[in-house]
Every structure is written in C-alpha cells, then in structure tokens.
Amino acid sequence: MNINVQNFVRARSTRLVLAASLIAIGAVGFAPYVFNDVSTQAAINAPLIRLSAPVDGTVADLPADGRYFAKASSIRLLDLSQDTGEVADLAAAADLAQAQIDLAQRQLSELRSEEQRLEKRASAFNAATSARLSEDRGAALADLNGCQAERTQQAATLARVRKLAREGFMSPAAVEKAEAAATRTSNECSSAASKLRSIEVTEKAARAGVFIGDSYNDAPYATQQADRLMLQRQIIEKTLNDATAQHTQAELRLKDALGRASYRAPAGTLIWAATASSGAAVRAGEPILDLVDCRRRFVQVALPERKAEAIVPGGPADVRLIGSDRWMKGRISSISGAASRREERLLAASTHSKPDAREIIVDVSLSAPAPEAFDASRRCDVGRLAEVRFSRTI
Incomplete structure (x- = not known):
C-alpha cells in the first residue's frame, strides 16, 4: 500500500496535475489584477450635514450619537426663551405693534x-339755515310786492296832482311833494328787489353747501371740525397700517425663528457628533450637531496619472x-489631480487615500439602498477600509 502511494506521488502525471492546480489558483488570484485596476487604499466616506444655531438660545436635549433616522424626523436644536435674545426682541416688537394697532x-x-x-349737527344747521333763508326770501318777496303796489299808487297820485296843478287846483309845492314820495317809493322797491336777489344768491349757495357769512367762514363749525377729524383719521389710518405691517413682519420673523429652532432630518441620516452640550448657551451661527448623510456615501481612490484617460466619469x-x-x-463621480485642494471639514471620515506625485484621485459614489436597509449599529460603515476595482480596457 505504501509503495502504491509513493508511486502515485512520484508519478509524472501527479506532478503535472499539482503544478496545473497551483498555476490555476495563482491565475484566479491574480486575474482581478490583470483585468481590473485595483486599489485597497480607500475608505467609505460621506458628507456631513452641519446644523448651526439660527438664533441665540440654549441647546436642547439632543439625540444620542449614532442614532439613525430611517424616516424623516424632527430634531429640536434649541430651547428658545421668550424673555431673552432675539426671540424676546421679536416678541416685544410684535407686542408693541399690537398695542399701536389697538390704540389706533x-x-x-x-x-x-x-x-x-358732527354730521348730525351739520345736517341740523343746514336744514335750519335753509329754512331761515326760505323765510327771509318770502318776507323779502312780500316787502317787494308791497313796495311795488305802493309805487303804483304813488305813480297814480303823482299823475292826479300834476293834472290838478295844470288846472290850477294844486300848487307847485304839492307837485314836488308827490314827486318826492314817488321817487322814495321807487328807490325802496329797488332796495327790496336787491335784498330779495341777495337772499336768493345766499339760499342757492347754501343748497351747494357754501354758507355766505363773514369773509372767512364758508362752512358751519361742525363741518369745519369734521374736515379736521378727517385729516386726523387719515393720519391714524396710516399709523394703523404701519403698525399692522410691523406686527405681521415681527410675527413672521418670530415664527421663522421658532421654526428654525428645529430641523427635520431626512430619511437615511445618522447623528454623527454633537458639537455643543445640551443646556449650553450658544450664539447664532455656532455649530450644534453634525449628521452624516448615509445616502451619499462614496470612496476616494488614488490611481496612477496614466490612468486619467482610461477612467471615465460615470463609469462603473x-x-x-x-x-x-x-x-x-x-x-x-469625479476625477481630480494630485494638486487639487481637498476640504475635509464637512466629511465624516478622513481621506484615507493620499495622492502622491503623478497620481489622480477618483471619487466613486455608492448606490444608496433603501433607508431602512442600512445597519445603524455600524454607523453606515463610514470610515471602514475598502477595496475598489475598475474594469480595465484591453
């Protein structure tokens, strides 16, 4: 049995199979490096969403680091007091404008x-004046009619006296006396007619709202007071409009300030780090919280500069x-040269791939899965090292 095993191991075919296997394993191991440009100097990165204080206030109770939002959620950044800071100023401005509105x-x-x-007084004055002028006109007309009748009688008397004087029954003195009486009556009638015309002119002016009296009053006191009140009303209405505009603006700014005290974190974001402690007083513009956007993860890879033309933006x-x-x-997503400036302040991880001379930096954006598919316990794998392969054109 041992001899058979030794013969099998020493056999030429066995050595050929073993050599072929080793060559195949080596080929499989080195094949990616033959058909792809490979780099292991890369790390998963993602942009930060830096939240700053919109106004002066106190930092609210912030979520813990590493909390992941699978759906859009509201984060309260500040506890705003109505007694201090910009909110108090806006509230005071709104209250002041409201007080001006109420007063106006x-x-x-x-x-x-x-x-x-005053309108009632002016109406009563107009009615009384019209009635008085109507009575005056009636009296003047009666006086004129009486005068005209007397003038007719005086004319007849003068004619009889002159006839009797020509017949010798009346003296010249009697004629002169009758002529004087007739002339006086005619003059009185002319005066009565003028007075009637004057009353008619005054009555016509009164119907038009102009009351002829002295040289500077053409309207009753009530009407003049109403005109002054109208000017005051216009001034107060302008004040009311200005106060209303100021109140509206203050309310909108106050609502905006209170609204900006919270932030609605989009789905797929994660609390990366708090830059301010809960309960601390902060000024407007100071950073409070950093979120990492797991939906926009990417890697940066350094490749030789001779690959710049072979790597195409948009390629896989x-x-x-x-x-x-x-x-x-x-x-x-992008290709930049080694001399390009890089801003890392708003990145969750440091740039792991540092380009040397004659190298380029390639940014590769990763496709984002559904927000609920991220593993929040791994903090979206930000900062983990990665291997990147680019298909090589042969």
Whole structure:
C-alpha cells in the first residue's frame, strides 16, 4: 500500500496535475489584477450635514450619537426663551405693534363717533339755515310786492296832482311833494328787489353747501371740525397700517425663528457628533450637531496619472469592504489631480487615500439602498477600509 502511494506521488502525471492546480489558483488570484485596476487604499466616506444655531438660545436635549433616522424626523436644536435674545426682541416688537394697532383702532372708533355727531349737527344747521333763508326770501318777496303796489299808487297820485296843478287846483309845492314820495317809493322797491336777489344768491349757495357769512367762514363749525377729524383719521389710518405691517413682519420673523429652532432630518441620516452640550448657551451661527448623510456615501481612490484617460466619469466600479465578501456597485463621480485642494471639514471620515506625485484621485459614489436597509449599529460603515476595482480596457 505504501509503495502504491509513493508511486502515485512520484508519478509524472501527479506532478503535472499539482503544478496545473497551483498555476490555476495563482491565475484566479491574480486575474482581478490583470483585468481590473485595483486599489485597497480607500475608505467609505460621506458628507456631513452641519446644523448651526439660527438664533441665540440654549441647546436642547439632543439625540444620542449614532442614532439613525430611517424616516424623516424632527430634531429640536434649541430651547428658545421668550424673555431673552432675539426671540424676546421679536416678541416685544410684535407686542408693541399690537398695542399701536389697538390704540389706533380705539382712536378711529372715537373719531367715527365724533364724525357722526358732527354730521348730525351739520345736517341740523343746514336744514335750519335753509329754512331761515326760505323765510327771509318770502318776507323779502312780500316787502317787494308791497313796495311795488305802493309805487303804483304813488305813480297814480303823482299823475292826479300834476293834472290838478295844470288846472290850477294844486300848487307847485304839492307837485314836488308827490314827486318826492314817488321817487322814495321807487328807490325802496329797488332796495327790496336787491335784498330779495341777495337772499336768493345766499339760499342757492347754501343748497351747494357754501354758507355766505363773514369773509372767512364758508362752512358751519361742525363741518369745519369734521374736515379736521378727517385729516386726523387719515393720519391714524396710516399709523394703523404701519403698525399692522410691523406686527405681521415681527410675527413672521418670530415664527421663522421658532421654526428654525428645529430641523427635520431626512430619511437615511445618522447623528454623527454633537458639537455643543445640551443646556449650553450658544450664539447664532455656532455649530450644534453634525449628521452624516448615509445616502451619499462614496470612496476616494488614488490611481496612477496614466490612468486619467482610461477612467471615465460615470463609469462603473466595484467596492468591497475589507473583511466582507459582498461587492457593492459604484459609479465614478469625479476625477481630480494630485494638486487639487481637498476640504475635509464637512466629511465624516478622513481621506484615507493620499495622492502622491503623478497620481489622480477618483471619487466613486455608492448606490444608496433603501433607508431602512442600512445597519445603524455600524454607523453606515463610514470610515471602514475598502477595496475598489475598475474594469480595465484591453
């Protein structure tokens, strides 16, 4: 039996099979490096969402680091007090504007009551003045009619006196006396007619709202007071409009400030680190919380610069976490040279692949699974080393 085993091991065919197996295993192991450009100097990275204080306030009770949001959720960043800071200023501005609105509305209500009272007084004055002028016109017309009748009588008397004087029955003195009486009556009738026309002019003006009296008052006192109240009302209405606009603006700014005290984290994000402690006082603009966007994970890989033309943006790439057998599909998003500046402050992990001279940096974005498919306990695998393969054109 031992001789058979030794003969089998020493057989030429056995050695050929063993050699072929070793060559096949080596070929399988080196095949990816033949048909692909492979780099193991890469790590899973993702952008940070840095949340800052919108206004002065106190940091609220923040979620714990590593908490994952599989669906959109609200995060309260600040506890805003109504007594201090910008919120207090906005609330005070809104209260002040509301007080001005209330005062203006009370003033307008009082002005409307006063205007109604003056309108009644002016209406009563107009009616009384029209009635008085109508009576004056009637009296003047009666006086004119009486005067005209008397003038007719005086004219007849003067004619008889002149006839009797021509016949010698009346003296010239009597004629002169009759002529003087007739002239006086005619003048009185002219005066009565002028007075009647004056009353008619005054009455016509009164119907148009103009009351002829002295040289500077063409309207009753109530009407003049109503005009002054109208000007005051216009001023108060402008004040009311300005106060309403200020109140609306203050309320909107206050609502915006209170709204910005919270942030709605999108699905697929994770609490990376808190940059401020709960209960600490912060100023507007100071960072409070960093979230990592697991939906936008990527890797950066350094490749020789001679590969710059072979690597095409938008091309496919395969990514595997070190220690894992599962390959993930990726897509080349950008290519930059070794001299390009890189900003890492808003990245969750440090750039693991540092380019040397004559190397390029290739960014590979990973396809995002459904938010509920991420393993929150692994913090979306951010920072883990990875192997990246690019298909080589032969």
